[in-house]
Amino acid sequence: MIAEISVFPIGKEINLASYIAKIVKIIDESGLDYKINAMGTVVEGDSNRVFDLIKSCHNKMLDLSERVYTIVKIEEKKDRKAKVLEHAVHAVEKELGKSLKK
Amino acid sequence: MIAEISVFPIGKEINLASYIAKIVKIIDESGLDYKINAMGTVVEGDSNRVFDLIKSCHNKMLDLSERVYTIVKIEEKKDRKAKVLEHAVHAVEKELGKSLKK
């Protein structure tokens, strides 16, 4: 399963990097494979572990802020063995016959 | 906690009502308060129960389809007692001093 996680505090400063960092730390320490981008972090791993991680990220932000907004996109394919974090972009590059900005 | 859940099968028919219905059935039977709209279902309840329901909805669709896409928006406020499913729209109506289409 892959999932993109974005978590925000509501009612805090305009600059959120210090809040986001505490969430990314949890993802980085989870042992799950991940890639961070400018609008969220895509994680990959066993379905139960990913769901647990989503909950941990949301709850961590609730420790840091009175109100929290979390957006999650989840994509799962039965019996998938390929590493999607790597494979998905390569599949698109192969279709286009060119390298893309990653 | 409130959360809007949208779950889709990928690689199935264009008309998804029969798939969506099986997900909404789980939500309807969960005992959590909810409101269905044209693009998802907003549920409200204890945080752990809502997270469990999100997982159940996603996994149910994975029983029905080889590939599944799930989108979740979650909003939580510490120590909130108000019923957000009811209150949120009323708060906006009060600000505007008029009734809105619901």
Next chain:
Amino acid sequence: MIAEISVFPIGKEINLASYIAKIVKIIDESGLDYKINAMGTVVEGDSNRVFDLIKSCHNKMLDLSERVYTIVKIEEKKDRKAKVLEHAVHAVEKELGKSLKK
């Protein structure tokens, strides 16, 4: 086309009803059909008008706040004539043979 629009200020108060109200006012005055729910507003209409409305909502919040976060889900079916705002939930109710909370 239908689209669910959610727009937030970042770096403002915890209670956002007064900000949300100004966005919903634009939607209400747009002439497009809509239904507001606890986590966003689903609008329906001609594709170009809906895209313009999304932009207007986002830009209005940028007048009110230094930093803005907007989430949009869009769903469109070619040559669709049915009113999805009404029809989508009814189709699910018909599948389940029961009335749902709306």
Next chain:
Amino acid sequence: MIAEISVFPIGKEINLASYIAKIVKIIDESGLDYKINAMGTVVEGDSNRVFDLIKSCHNKMLDLSERVYTIVKIEEKKDRKAKVLEHAVHAVEKELGKSLKK
């Protein structure tokens, strides 16, 4: 402004790479800066150009498929000059004092 764009056909094959590639091609040729990830493409540029690109991506998929689902997350900060595609992840790395998987 930055925006993450994800566009899907509904009612098509399970493997969507050939569809996604046609959308990414439009983004790649738009002249806007972008980074593709496993669940979407984050683009950065002038607000009007980004909104136009979102519309072009959605409409392109509608040429390829009878039914289309598009998810967009938009984030904008007034008078921002920094390149967010580069800066956002660096700011989080700086907070954590370590390099992250990108």
